[in-house]
Amino acid sequence: MTLRTDTLVEADSDRWFRRYAVSAAPRRRLLVLPHAGGSAGYFHSWGTAFDRDTEVLVARYPGRHERLTDPCIESMEELADHVTAALLPFLDVPVSVFGHSMGASVAYEVALRLESRHAVRPAALHVSSRKAPHRLTPRTLHTESDDALIAEVRRLGGTNDALLDDPDLREIVLPAIRADFTVVGTYGPRPETPVGCPVHAYIGDRDPSTTPEDMAAWADVAPEGFDLTVLPGGHFYLTEQHAPLLGTIARQLATTG
Template identity: 75%
Template sequence: MTTGLSGNTWFRRYSATPTPRRRLVVLPHAGGSASFFHAWGRSFDADTEVLVAKYPGRHERLAEPCIDSMDVLADQVTAALLPFADLPLTLFGHSMGASLAYEVALRLEERHAVRPAALHVSSRKAPHRLTPRDLYLRGDAALIAELRRLGGTDTALLDDPDIQELVLPAVRADFTIVGTYGPRSAVPVGCPVHAWIGDADPSTPAREMEAWGDVAPRGFRLRVLPGGHFYLVEQHDALVREVSELLVTSG
């Protein structure tokens, strides 16, 4: 079930037990929201509490200004996570969320002496292999076309002008983060890194994910699953099963 957060607006919290042994922190993709990962809240064992980030500018935070800077977003997510650092934290980020998870992992360790149990990165190149993109500078039609290309969004909704008016500000802010972040130095994290990618991802070839090993002196593993950029929808059961197994062994 979903439980309260004592005023913390950053995470949707799922708990199957009042006394979890570990926490899984999920950071959504560009244009995404916590609701995309709703099923994850019921997919792990009773010892695992799931926290899914709620970015400003969407759903219950719709009235808040969107954030269009990776550093600002990472700083705020890191600060919001500190009250939950009493248990082992595993970070899972998809697409833009993978870059965010990496930056949060660095901040937790460097600034707060909190070493995550593991970092899971999905469908996103390593920080030192990224190339800037100017999509965020283009018109709304270009943003919608990119959402259609990547999948993961109900294309019928994108045809509704009212829906577009609601979601495009957040999409543009997220694509600004994606387009202006990187390349950055390959600063290593102090935890194992697990990389995930679909074998038909149109934006990130599977071989590119291997570069995450450059920031993973504590161990690196790449898993390629069938599917595109949003392989994690059709491969939900397989992905959750493998992440669950890694959670038990790492934290």
């Protein structure tokens, strides 16, 4: 199998991923896909949280931080296409994919594209705080006022209030937030298309938008194996449960080679 790794894709990879390179050649990689309104910076601590054999890539979505001037993306299909193309140069070792909230849906779509278009199965799919693809329902929040959008971001947590309170900063971050909520609101439900790798699901026990039962439905697309981890916390349980979550992921990564 020959993967496309020309200059364009390599340039896209530099733009799309913050890479936490290890000192020696990695034995495995973990791709991390942030939530709606999120950025690579939220997952900075993950870059050095695993062993020296694991290289971490964190997605840089357009319209924020280093990519502030890049046009935002408003469809799941386009977002997953770009992430998949940028990932191609990194498939020389087993790759696991982790996505939180919106990122979980992106991770699922990337896994499907790797299999169907490139005959590559991820080592594992890790999904956090997001309903299974066939359980999703369209939402219209992205069409509502700025105040309604900000209220939902505050309800879920995970975003620095200073960004939302300061009018100038809010003006900078709102386009990316609205674009991401457009991605979320216009995606789903999807057919129960299975992935060819194990699926590991995670949820906070006080999540206001997703329940453990919602996460358990990911088993319907996981014929190669499924497990669910419920941790204390809300939608952003992964902040307060940082060590237990990363410990669990590290043990699972260690089985990939």
